[in-house]
Amino acid sequence: MWNPKAECLSREELEELKLERLKSTVRHAYENVPFYRRKFQEAGIKPEDIRSLEDIRHLPFTTKEDLRENYPFGLFAVPLKEIVRIHASSGTTGKPTVVGYTREDIEVWSEVMARTLGMANASSEDVVQIAYGYGLFTGGLGVHYGAEKIGCTVIPTSGGNTKRQIMLMRDFGTTILCCTPSYACYLAEVMAELGVSPRELKLRAGLFGAEPWSEGMRREIESNLGIEALDIYGLSEIIGPGVAAECLCKEGLHIWEDHFLPEVIDPATGEPLPPGEEGELVFTTLTKRGFPVIRYRTRDISFLLPEPCACGRTHIRMGRVKGRTDDMLIIRGVNVFPSQIEEVLLSLGYTEPHYLLVVDRERRLDVLEVWVEVSEDIFRDEVRGLEELEEKIRREIEAVLGIAVKVRLVEPKTIQRSEGKAKRIVDRRDLK
């Protein structure tokens, strides 16, 4: 554990700390960000109205659109001279969202990321290979500062150049790998092609995040790379990687509650949901100065697990993110997440399944086609054999989703490989 005192605070101490910090954050935002002041005034709320943690529900939400509309620095709460770092989203779906950090914010970020690496018992003995993208994306540098804070030996490979990643992993004796889970699968695939066995490596753990993944994918990665694979969670709007992470119990991700206050709401009504119920995650930052965020709607679907964890950490856990409100497909009224399809394929014995969900609308009816690459381990020499396979996949997916799908077997490498977040959906529905 990186910081046992903070990670094992009693619940009472945590609640007290959270309230004190929430009050301070709300006041800071109100006083320094005209956007928040206006929104609070519209909602008839003043900072002094926040007397308990429950009162948070009176505060308005912040959305990605709010961030875009205030491009670039409209939501910064300190003058630019106090900002030491800026990160931004790619802006592929509009203006990028821009976030800024003071020196203290970078310190907080390094602290929560160090705790996150501590989940895999990282120490100064470890060699950490960071294959998240460096640059404006928060992944690379976020993990980097946390690993350096611990004193790990850091290899900042960034994403891409897969063969070199593998060579460095072997030659430098990487012990902990950090990247997206889909890239970890791809690395394992290329290692197998190159004839590099995980036994030649010193790899013992991996921290994977930045996209939803499944329990089945964890089993694949763990067996193909011979490591403990842990799920980590974060988003640039809140701080970057390090908002929450799994401990070795692998039963939910501890949210660093002394820095981030989580809620789960009904995405349709915005009403808070009780612990255990699935909905959209909402975060309020509790210590950030440069870019405080009040009730940010993440669009990630999860739930909160308040029961104590066997690892001894007292911070509340969240369930594995199942998908996003925006990558959730609604097919004939049924919610479909790519991770569900992945689970089915893995349960049928596929290793590293490459699949794509293609949605169309035919005669006003949604049609879901699941493309599955035929790898050598499932290829059969007979049409009947392949048709049986198709049929089996179809039946299993239908049993899980409760809707009819069409399965299409495609040639290897038909589905685009990713060095970042995997693209799992092609939605061709014309919703005019």
Add this chain to the structure above:
Amino acid sequence: MTVKQISVFLENKSGRLAAVARLLASRGVNIRALSIADTSDFGILRLIVDRPEEAYRALKEEGFTVSLTDVLAVAVPDRPGGLAPALEALSEANLNIEYLYAFVARHADQALVLLKVNDRERAVKVLEEAGFKVPSPDEIYSL
């Protein structure tokens, strides 16, 4: 007596078969026989070539899903009624044919039939006992 057949998974889209043929041509691999089993979405291309191991490696390197399958070749007279007795012999021995395709060799009055059966060793015995010639793999590759 086992002939190595190359099986390749192909999607039903234009140019895929040509891509295989081009690749094999570039490696100087000669195709002796070829058959395609297809559905509306995909097909399985089956090939007998002069250098199966090499063709297998080349296709694999190019990213095709490919396997080497053991099949059996039998020579039958190239005239009406040439094939029937061979099939009858197999049927009487309760041997199941999973698929079959034929090709005619250039320098003989014999047609060659390639068979995938559930019990290859017994099939060879049955066919030879019924008076058919089962050519060796080398004879097939070097036709």
